[in-house]
Structures are given as structure tokens and as C-alpha cells.
Amino acid sequence: MPYITTSLFSLFKIGPGPSSSHTIGPMKAGKLFVEVCSGLPRELLAQAARMRVRLFGSLSATGEGHGTDAAVLAGLLGTKPEDCPPGLLPRLNAEKGTEYRIELGGRPVMVSLADIVHDSIIHAYPYSNALVAELLDGEGEVLFERAYYSVGGGFVQWDGWQAPEFGEPVYKYGSMTELRNIVRAEGLNIYEIMLANEMAMTGATRPQIIDGLNEILDRMEQSVEAGLQGSGCLPGPLKVERKAHMLHRRAHSLNAAPGKFLAALNSYAFAASEENASGGVIVTAPTCGASGVMPALVYAMRHDMHVGDRAIREGFLAAAAVGFIAKHNASIAGAEVGCQGEIGVASAMAAAMFTDALGNPSRYVENAAEVALEHHLGITCDPVGGYVQIPCIERNAMGAVKAFNASLISTGVSPESQRVSLDAAIAAMAETGREMSSKFKETSLGGLAVSAVTC
Ligand code: SF4
Incomplete structure (x- = not known):
């Protein structure tokens, strides 16, 4: 049986409520998406105009009550859960129409709360809490997308995700x-x-x-x-x-x-x-x-x-x-x-x-x-x-x-x-x-x- 390699501080995380899978995980996914987009080819980034995030499964069904929309937006804007200022998520929710600017490759890419969209509850992604983050051109065509999975406890994975490289535990146990x-x-x-x-x-x-x-x-x-x-x-x-x-x-x-x-x-x-x-x-x-x-x-x-x-x-x-x-x-x-x-x-x-x-x-x-x-x-x-x-x-x-x-x-x-x-x-x-x-x-x-x- 594979043994456990989880770190204490990835299980116990400091961050905003109300839900690790619906608030902390999606916030992390938003931040990760902007980081991955920053490394895309310049010619692709030159066409980028907006970001959109589609929520699936439970994130779509109950995301509103869990603050998922504002959490994803905060992540896209660079907020880490452990540094999330008190009151940020309610403020983002209250300022619904505000357009925010993200710098990617020296160009502005716009996003607002309306770009966090609730999609199907039933879906074929491998985890229930799925979200698909998209980089769009000026016509709304998708230039790049990545599906993220909020797998519970604030942990996030994606297709091709590999567990972080840790050293070997001294004492190996899985049960x-x-x-x-x-x-x-x-x-x-x-x-x-x-x-x-x-x-x-x-x-x-x-x-x-x-x-x-x-x-x-x-x-x-x-x-x-x-x-x-x-x-x-x-x-x-x-x-x-x-x-x-x-x-x-x-x-x-x-x-x-x-x-x-x-x-x-x-x-x-x-x-x-x-x-x-x-x-x-x-x-x-x-x-x-x-x-x-x-x-x-x-x-x-x-x-x-x-x-x-x-x-x-x-x-x-x-x-x-x-x-x-x-x-x-x-x-x-x-x-x-x-x-x-x-x-x-x-x-x-x-x-x-x-x-x-x-x-x-x-x-x-x-x-x-x-x-x-x-x-x-x-x-x-x-x-x-x-x-x-x-x-x-x-x-x-x-x-x-x-x-x-x-x-x-x-x-x-x-x-x-x-x-x-x-x-x-x-x-x-x-x-x-x-x-x-x-x-x-x-x-x-x-x-x-x-x-x-x-x-
Ligand atoms: S698992 Fe469901 S019912 Fe239980 S605390 Fe979390 S949101 Fe509430």
C-alpha cells in the first residue's frame, strides 16, 4: 500500500471560511491559473483580453453560499488564502460590476465577478468539485484553459498533477x-x-x-x-x-x-x-x-x-x-x-x-x-x-x-x-x-x- 507523504501544514491551513473545498481550494486554483498563464508564449498572451472561470458539480450547486465566486476572483487577483484580509470576500461580492485588471506579459487582462459562471452540476470530470479556468481573446474564444479539482481540505489538483516532491518519511505507514x-x-x-x-x-x-x-x-x-x-x-x-x-x-x-x-x-x-x-x-x-x-x-x-x-x-x-x-x-x-x-x-x-x-x-x-x-x-x-x-x-x-x-x-x-x-x-x-x-x-x-x- 502506498505510504503517507502529506505534510502537517498542508492539512492544517490558515485561510478564510466558509469552506476549504469551495473557498480555499478555488482561491488557490485562481492564483495558480494566473501563474501558469504568465508562462504562456508571448504571441498567445498578446491576444488575451479576459478570463472566465466555469464552476461544475458541487461548486456550481452551492458555490454562491460558500463564497466560491469571490474566492476564485480573489485568487485570480493574487490573494493567497493565508494572507486573505478580513472582509475581502464580502467586499468583492458587494462590488459585483467592478472590472479588475490582471497584468499578463505586460498586457491587461480583465475579469469581474460576472466572469465566474455556474455550469453543470452533473459532469464527467474526475472529481466532483471541478472548475475550468479560461483565458479568452477579444472575441471570447478560448486561448488556453485548465481544469482544476478542489479535492477537499483546500487541496487542489489538475490533469497531470503530481504530488509535491517531499523527502522520504522516516517511518512509512498508510494505515x-x-x-x-x-x-x-x-x-x-x-x-x-x-x-x-x-x-x-x-x-x-x-x-x-x-x-x-x-x-x-x-x-x-x-x-x-x-x-x-x-x-x-x-x-x-x-x-x-x-x-x-x-x-x-x-x-x-x-x-x-x-x-x-x-x-x-x-x-x-x-x-x-x-x-x-x-x-x-x-x-x-x-x-x-x-x-x-x-x-x-x-x-x-x-x-x-x-x-x-x-x-x-x-x-x-x-x-x-x-x-x-x-x-x-x-x-x-x-x-x-x-x-x-x-x-x-x-x-x-x-x-x-x-x-x-x-x-x-x-x-x-x-x-x-x-x-x-x-x-x-x-x-x-x-x-x-x-x-x-x-x-x-x-x-x-x-x-x-x-x-x-x-x-x-x-x-x-x-x-x-x-x-x-x-x-x-x-x-x-x-x-x-x-x-x-x-x-x-x-x-x-x-x-x-x-x-x-x-x-
Ligand atoms: S460536510 Fe456539509 S453539512 Fe458537514 S459541515 Fe461541511 S458543508 Fe456542513
């Missing part, structure tokens, strides 16, 4: 079983294996990786804090009220555990998710839609449980292993496998992080991840109106609470008594996702998306 065998054979913890691999693959030093992890944890915390300050309604026609601050107040008013702790955990998950839904900067963990689950546990460990940052970092690396294995053997995209791949995987990652950070052996860590994922199997992706709000925000809170509970269940029994392995749960998720109708995979054509009364 939890293989990782567990390495843990046993080498007498190492999961975090030690992850750190050694990251250093070998990327050439980064240990302090550089730790700095990067600290920044990710801090950005997660900031997304919770920004969300706790938020009030009013989220963008879009659903008029969903921001509730994190109310839940947080309620947590303070309760006197005793467990209600107090769970209410606080809910408020943290709501806070980061509402920040995501409003286009604020979040960390994909593993996606934007699921960006409230891990931050809720990180915030609770830092502020309510006073767990040290070193332990949280080590737990975070165990969570990364779970995310890598899920992505490698199934998918982390709602458009590919439904919400089980987003909130389900996020909950499994959070359960692993929490269990590891509290000092439990790696077998408990694996089992906690399995329990959390198992109880998300079959969950569809059916965001109402295509907005990452209903059911996404509450689902983040449920994912965080399930992660906490999965850790309690797994650490309360003998690890050998658990009958289902994490690999088996991931394989079940992949099979369930394959069999799931496309109307339940981020197209907003079925399920809750068409049953909810929103006005």
Missing part, C-alpha cells in the same frame, strides 16, 4: 495498523513519529515545526475568541443568529459540571464555526466546515482544564495522523463522502488529540478516534441553501462533544476489548460515501437542505 506496528516496534509515541517524518519530508527543523504548530494552535484559539465576540446574523438569506456568545454566557451561569463544561465546549465550537460561516480566518481541521471541532477542544484544554501547550501539541500530532490516514484511505471532502468525512473525521482527530494530550497510551488514542468516527458514519452533507450554517454549526458542537465522549468511553475500558479498528471505520466511511447519492454530498439537492423551512 493505523501500520502506524501502530511502528509505535510497538520502535517504542515511540505517535507524536515522535510524526515529528521525525515532517522533518525528513520537508527539511524543516524541529523548532520550525513547533513554531508552526504553535501558530496553528494560536489561530484556532483566535477563531474561538473572535467568534465569542460576534453578534447579529451571519451573512446570507437564512438570517441565522450568531449564538456562541449566548451559549458562553449560559456556561458561566451554570454552577456545576458536567453541564458547565459541555455548555462551554458547545460555545467554543459554535464560536469558531460562526467565524468560519462569516468568512473569518480559521484553520482547516481538516476542512473549513469542520473548523470548530478541534478548536473547541484546544480552547477547553487551554482555558478550562489548564493542560500544558506541550501536551496539546503532542496530542495535535496524533490528531494529524488520524486526519492523514482518513484522507489517504477515504476522503475528507463532504462532496466525496458526505459530512462523515468532515465533521466525522474532525471528531476522530479531536478525540485522538484530547486522549493523547491527557497522557493516555497510543492504543487508547486510536480507539478514541475510532469511536468518534464510528458514530458519524452515514452522515450526509446537506447544508441548507448551500450555506455552511445549518446544520454545520451545530454539527461542529456535536462533533466536539462526541470527541470528548469517545475519549471517556475508550479510556474507561481495556483497549483490547474494542472490536472495531480505526482502519475498519475509515474503510466503512469510504464505502458508505461511495454508495451515498450525490444529492446528499454537498449539492443541497436533498435531505435537510430541501426539508428545512428557512423563512
